[in-house]
Amino acid sequence: MSLGDRAYFGAALPFPLPPGETLFPLDSVVMRFIHGLSRSPGLCGCKRFFEACLEVMAEKLDPNSLADGSEPLFSFGIIADIQYADLEDGFNYQRSRRRYYRHSLVHLQGAIEDWNKENSLPCCVLQLGDIIDGYNAQYKVSEKSLELVMNTFQMLKVPVHHTWGNHEFYNFSRDFLVNSKLNSKFLEDRIVQHPETTPSENYYAYHFVPFPKFRFVLLDAYDLSVLGIDQSSPKYEQCMKMLREHNPNVELNSPQGLSEPQYVQFNGGFSQEQLNWLNEVLTFSDLNQEKVVIVSHLPIYPEASDSVCLAWNYKDALSVIWSHNCVVCFLAGHTHDGGYSEDHFGVHHVNLEGVIETAPDSQAFGTVHVYPDKMLLKGRGRVPDRIMNYKREEVLCF
Numbered sequence: 465m466s467l468g469d470r471a472y473f474g475a476a477l478p479f480p481l482p483p484g485e486t487l488f489p490l491d492s493v494v495m496r497f498i499h500g501l502s503r504s505p506g507l508c509g510c511k512r513f514f515e516a517c518l519e520v521m522a523e524k525l526d527p528n529s530l531a532d533g534s535e536p537l538f539s540f541g542i543i544a545d546i547q548y549a550d551l552e553d554g555f556n557y558q559r560s561r562r563r564y565y566r567h568s569l570v571h572l573q574g575a576i577e578d579w580n581k582e583n584s585l586p587c588c589v590l591q592l593g594d595i596i597d598g599y600n601a602q603y604k605v606s607e608k609s610l611e612l613v614m615n616t617f618q619m620l621k622v623p624v625h626h627t628w629g630n631h632e633f634y635n636f637s638r639d640f641l642v643n644s645k646l647n648s649k650f651l652e653d654r655i656v657q658h659p660e661t662t663p664s665e666n667y668y669a670y671h672f673v674p675f676p677k678f679r680f681v682l683l684d685a686y687d688l689s690v691l692g693i694d695q696s697s698p699k700y701e702q703c704m705k706m707l708r709e710h711n712p713n714v715e716l717n718s719p720q721g722l723s724e725p726q727y728v729q730f731n732g733g734f735s736q737e738q739l740n741w742l743n744e745v746l747t748f749s750d751l752n753q754e755k756v757v758i759v760s761h762l763p764i765y766p767e768a769s770d771s772v773c774l775a776w777n778y779k780d781a782l783s784v785i786w787s788h789n790c791v792v793c794f795l796a797g798h799t800h801d802g803g804y805s806e807d808h809f810g811v812h813h814v815n816l817e818g819v820i821e822t823a824p825d826s827q828a829f830g831t832v833h834v835y836p837d838k839m840l841l842k843g844r845g846r847v848p849d850r851i852m853n854y855k856r857e858e859v860l861c862f
């Protein structure tokens with residue numbers, strides 16, 4: 465049972481709650497019950513029965529059956545942490561999860577075939593970062609592996625928006641990435657009469673409008689980072705200072721003993737400059753009654769993610785987002801396990817299950833179907849379906 469399922473049942477509530485009444489998440493009640501049963505040996509059969517019930521409840525959604533028969537306005541694909549390498553299977557750092565380095569490319573091919581075959585093509589695919597694994601750098605095959613994965617993406621009939629994760633910086637410098645095929649900023653939209661919504665070149669972020677009234681914002685979660693930047697630059701010095709202030713460990717990748725365990729070298733954060741820009745974009749979207757989808761490699765909401773995986777200054781990003789009405793969801797990768805939670809402001813946080821830790825007999829990608837009142841994530845394989853209702857009184861009229 466993932467963190468996400470807790471909020472999933474809440475989000476799926478088919479009726480409004482009476483004013484002042486608090487939603488008690490259904491699955492937490494059931495899970496507490498199961499936990500109780502598991503402590504009573506004689507009731508183990510009941511435990512299995514209730515687990516089976518939960519599995520049925522989490523069965524895949526049919527977007528059409530949940531959308532009152534109406535057609536989606538448009539859809540888009542999502543995929544995270546492909547981490548391809550031409551290597552035998554391995555394990556994560558904790559040795560708790562198998563990594564299928566070679567098979568990740570086969571998973572990508574499968575996802576692309578599915579997206580290409582969909583009745584109505586998705587408008588685009590959002591690639592949530594860590595496209596190739598850091599091991600490629602050790603074997604000096606980073607460019608070759610990237611080429612292979614990008615050639616696979618060539619089979620896709622729609623554009624791909626690429627975010628950058630820690631493994632991008634294990635393989636390449638930021639300067640290299642800016643000039644590479646992983647820079648999809650050429651797909652951005654500009655709001656000519658609002659120059660404040662144009663991102664600076666100091667970070668890799670942009671926004672675009674795949675469908676009228678829907679704006680997608682791609683964020684740079686390694687804008688503040690010690691990875692991939694020139695170690696003699698003032699920005700490296702500033703980021704290293706920030707990291708060391710929060711992490712006294714000799715091994716800066718270790719979160720051991722930290723009160724803010726996200727301050728590890730393999731994470732990063734958002735500069736104030738980028739957050740100011742995000743604030744301007746969201747202000748524009750609020751004023752123009754747009755719905756916004758935000759994408760980043762690193763997650764920002766603790767309820768939906770392992771605390772070690774969060775962006776350094778995730779709280780700053782949340783306070784910008786929470787000061788606006790327009791944001792529907794925040795999509796991230798990095799955790800590999802997946803996670804979901806709807807925050808108190810009605811923003812849905814989805815951490816997508818990573819391809820790299822997906823067994824060959826499963827899958828890990830999704831298509832989000834967008835309706836005037838909600839977005840429905842149709843997950844494949846180990847990605848669960850999610851209903852992401854818009855905040856009440858915020859339904860779009862078409």
Ligand SMILES: Nc1ncnc2c1ncn2[C@@H]1O[C@H](COP(=O)(O)OP(=O)(O)O)[C@@H](O)[C@H]1O
Nearest residue numbers: 556557558594630631715717718719730798800
């Ligand atoms: N607790 C830890 N202590 C020291 N190094 C760690 C720890 N956790 C992760 N690392 C290192 O940090 C890097 C990123 O970890 P990894 O689990 O590979 O992340 P990812 O999921 O992004 O692949 C790797 O180089 C890994 O060896």
